[in-house]
Amino acid sequence: MVNEDFVAAGGHFAVVLDGATPEPDVDNGCGHSVRWLVKTLGSHLVAGLIEHEDAPLPDVLHTAISTVIAAHADECDLDNPRSPSATVAVLRERGDYVDHLVLGDSAVVIQFSDGTVHVVMDNRIHGFPDRSWADLRHLRNVDGGFWVAGNSPAAAGNALTGTCLAKDVIQACLMTDGAYRLVERYDWSWQELLDCLGSDGAEALIAKTRTAESGTRAGTFSGKHHDDASVALCVLTGTSTPN
Template sequence: METTCATRPGDTFNEDFVTAGGHFAVVLDGATPEPGEDNGCVHSVRWLVQRLGSRLTAGLIEHEDAPLPELLRTAIAAAMEAHGGQCDLGNPRSPSATVAVLRAHDGRVDHLVLGDSAVVVQTGDQTVEAVVDERIHGFPERSWAELRHLRNRAGGFWVAGNSPEAAAHALTGSRPAKEIRRACALTDGAYRLVERYDWSWYELLDGLERDGPEAVLTLTRAAESATPAGTFPGKHHDDATVALCLIGGEDGPHPASAAGPG
C-alpha cells in the first residue's frame, strides 16, 4: 500500500492528525472547543488528538491482527489515562476527535470510521463507496448546547475522547485487497469539494491521485475563499487532512484517468 498524505490548518491552528505506515493510514480530526465554555480539561484538543493518534498508530504496528475497534478502544483508554486524573472526563464538552483508518493486512483492506471523517474506496470496476458516519448530523434542529449531551450516548452520536465504548460503535468493513484500486481517509474539511462544491467522490479520488493531495487541498481553499463567509454553516476554513492509499486491485496501480464517472 503506497500512501501520500497532506494536511492544512483551517482558520486557526491545525487540530488534525495524520500518519501512515507500510500497511495503514490514520486520520483524526479534533473537535474545536466551544468558545468561552469550560470543558473540564487542562489539556488542549491538539494534546488529545496527538495522544489518540500516536497510541492508535502504535497498536496498528504492534498488533497487526487485532480488530480495528479493539485497537481504537485501547487507544481511547490509554489517552484517558494520560490525563492523569487532572481532568473531568465526564464533562460533555471534554476534548474529542473523529477517526478514519485504512489497513491492508492478510490480503484484505479494512476500514474504520468514527465521527464525520470518511473513508472512500474505489474497486477495480470503478465503483466508489464513501463511508461517512452521519450520526452527528442527524439532529439538525438541535443547538450545540443540546448536542453535547447526545455525545457518546445510545441514540446520539459517537466520537473518540472520553469513552472507550465509543469504539464499538464505529463503522467498519473489510474487502479483499485484490478488488480495491485506491482508497483515502480524510477529515470533513478535506471533502468539502464533494459536500459543498458538487464534486463526486470519484472526481475527488481522481484528483488526489492525478494531482496529489496538496493540490486538492489548494483547490479546496480556493473554493472556500471564493465563497462568501456565512454561505455554509460552520467554519469558513476548516482543518483539512487526507491520506491517499494506492492499493492496486487485480491489475496493480495505474495512472488515474483525466475524468471519470460522476
C-alpha cells in the same frame, strides 16, 4: 491557526484524526488542548496498529482511547460532556483483506477495480442539524446520539467498520470533513475528487478547496467558513493506479 488534524501512515495502514472544535466560552474540564488529545490518541492508535496487526480495529481504537484517558483522568474532569474529542478514520491492509474504521464525520473512500467508489462516513451528528451546542454536548457518546473518540472507550465499539478483498481495491483515501468539502458543498463527485488526488496530489486538492471557500460568502453554508483539511491517499500493494 493551529492545525488540529493528525495524519500518519505505515507499511500497511493509514490513520487520519480530526480534533473537534471546542465549544466556545465554556469550561471543558480538561487542562489539555484538542491538539494534545489528537496527537496523543493518534500516536497510541498507530502503536496499536503496529503491535497488533491482526486485531479488530475497534479493539485497537478501544485500547488507544483507554490509554489516553488513563494519561489524564487524574488531573482532568473527563465526565465533563464538553471534554476534548476527535473523529477517527483508519485503513489497514491485512494479508488478502482491507479493513476500514470510521468514527465521526471523517471519511474513507475506496475505489474498486470494477470502477465503483464506496464512501464510508459516520453522519450521525448530522441527524441533529437544529440542535444547539448545549443540546449536542448531551448527545455525544450516548445511544441514540453520535459517537466520537475522547472520554469513552465505548465509542470504539460504535464505529463504522468493514472489510473487503485487497485484490478488488485500486486505491483508497482517508479525509477529514474539511478535505471533502468540494463534494459536500461544491457539487464535485467522489470520482472527480479521487481523480484530482491521483493526478495532482493532496496539496492541489486542498488548494482547490481553499479557492472555492474564498469565493463563497461567509454564512452561505452552516459550519466554519474554513476548516482544517487533511488527506491520506493509499495505493495498495500489487495494484496499479487508474489511468
